[in-house]
Amino acid sequence: MSCTTVLLGKKATNDGSTMIARTEDFMFEPKKMVVMNPEDQPRKYKSVGGHLTIDLPDEPMRYTACPNADPETGIWAATGINEANVGMTATETTSTNPRVQAVDPLLKYTGEKDSDGNEIPCGIGEEDMVVLVLPYIRTAREGVLRLGALLEKYGTYEMNGIAFNDKDECWWFETIGGHHWIARRVKDEEVVIMPNQFGMDRFDMEDAFGEQKENLCSADLREFINDNFLDLGQDSVFNPRNAFGSRSSHDHVYNTPRAWYMGRTLCPTKYKWDGENADLTPTSDNIPWSFVPERKLAAEDVADLLSSHYEDTPYDPFAQFAEKPGIYRPIGINRTGCTGICQIRGYLPEELQAVQWVSFASTAYSAFVPLYTNVSKVPGYMSDVTTDTSTENLYWASRLINALADHSFGASALTILRYKNAIASRGRGIILEYDRKMTEAGKFDLFEEANEKIVSMTKAETTKCLNEVLLNASKKMKNGYTRWDN
Helix, strand or coil: CEEEEEEECCCCECCCCEEEEEEEECCCCCECCEEECHHHCCCEEECCCCCCEEECCCCCCCEEECCECCHHHCCCCCEEEECCCCEEEEEEECCCCHHHHHHCCCCCCCCCECCCCCECCCCECCCCHHHHHHHHCCCHHHHHHHHHHHHHHHCECCCEEEEEECCCCEEEEEEECCCEEEEEECCCCCEEEECCCCCCCCCCHHHHCCCCCCEEECCCHHHHHHHCCCCCCCCCCCCHHHHHCCCCHHHHHHCHHHHHHHHHHHCCCCCCCCCCCCCCCCCCCCCCCEECCCCCECHHHHHHHCCCCCCCCCCCCCCCCCCCCCCCCCCCCCCEEEEEEEEECCCCCHHHCEEEEEEECCCCCCCCEEEECCCCCCCHHHHCCCCCCCCCCHHHHHHHHHHHHHCCHHHHHHHHHHHHHHHHHHHHHHHHHHHHHHHHHCCCCCHHHHHHHHHHHHHHHHHHHHHHHHHHHHHCCCCCCCHHHC
């Protein structure tokens, strides 16, 4: 799994909301958006990849999720917001190094059985985390602590980063080896950027083992670092990325270029990003984990950031005059399944605070649809998804637009831009309309009506876009010929 994650503190956004966002970049796995009501939540959870059975607490909360349409390989709930207005996205696959793996290796499934004949599991992973954590937490901090306890108890078979947010705080959590973890609160004025590389570049160990205001970690992390000589810092400055992460030529093609592009978008004038004397380049290992952006960001800005493919640089695969097109892994990649922006708007009544912006398939061509999450169901155009291609749901319609537009990018680029803007502006307009209606009435019972209106509009705009990109792609077919071509 490979993804891109962005976290925004409340002073970094235009309206004071917190946001966490992530592209789930799997191998063309069909996705859907659903609501998991308490009666839908299992009380005994069984994972597929980890071969693990876990008893879950009673009285789970309702939450949204973006699971796989085919449950054969597990739920993979991806991202959602619960009824306490806490968001979670899991996971960003991250990197590690041999020093960590030597002393706390990732768990592996061997197929062996214990003395009672039961399979020996290999811990929890991305497949499981949203289901195991999100229904049981009332703050972002609680999410960190619950996931940390699960990780210490059961272990994990992969390196992952996980984000949580509530109306006041965003937290970033990273696993270390098979049983250790570290987490930081995102400062209110900052934006965190995460490609598929261990990201955190600073950590206050004194706070983590003291007041725990902004730093949390596994109970023995200090001893784990010291006993195994993992700290590579000079002058007593501890850098988690250097201690637990990677620094390789593979990162310089796959990971650091994405961080470079996001950084230059957030702070275009603070650093020199291009040229011979650039402060930071696509292959720099010291690109900051977080930035104070030069202007505040709205949800649409986050969507644009996660849809990018190195526009206005020499690396854009679609630019006619790009000098080095396609040499770096873009953010808006072809194999994205779903992308979610969990937005908690603390300035509104509690009932109205949570909005989840959802996009299916490659973000380079797909629109982000804003939906209220204080609902018991999601319209069928978002939730009724099967493994067969269809124009009757947003996932498959988006996949069709993706494939057609990619092969006729020059002809379809303006169509895609208009499509994205139409859904963003009209969707936001409906949200604002219903915010006002429900606030003025003092009754918060129109969420599903609003969502139906947004999804109906989305279906109409998506069909219109699909018609146009199909025509554009048809005109570009290799077997085209007319009488005046001879």
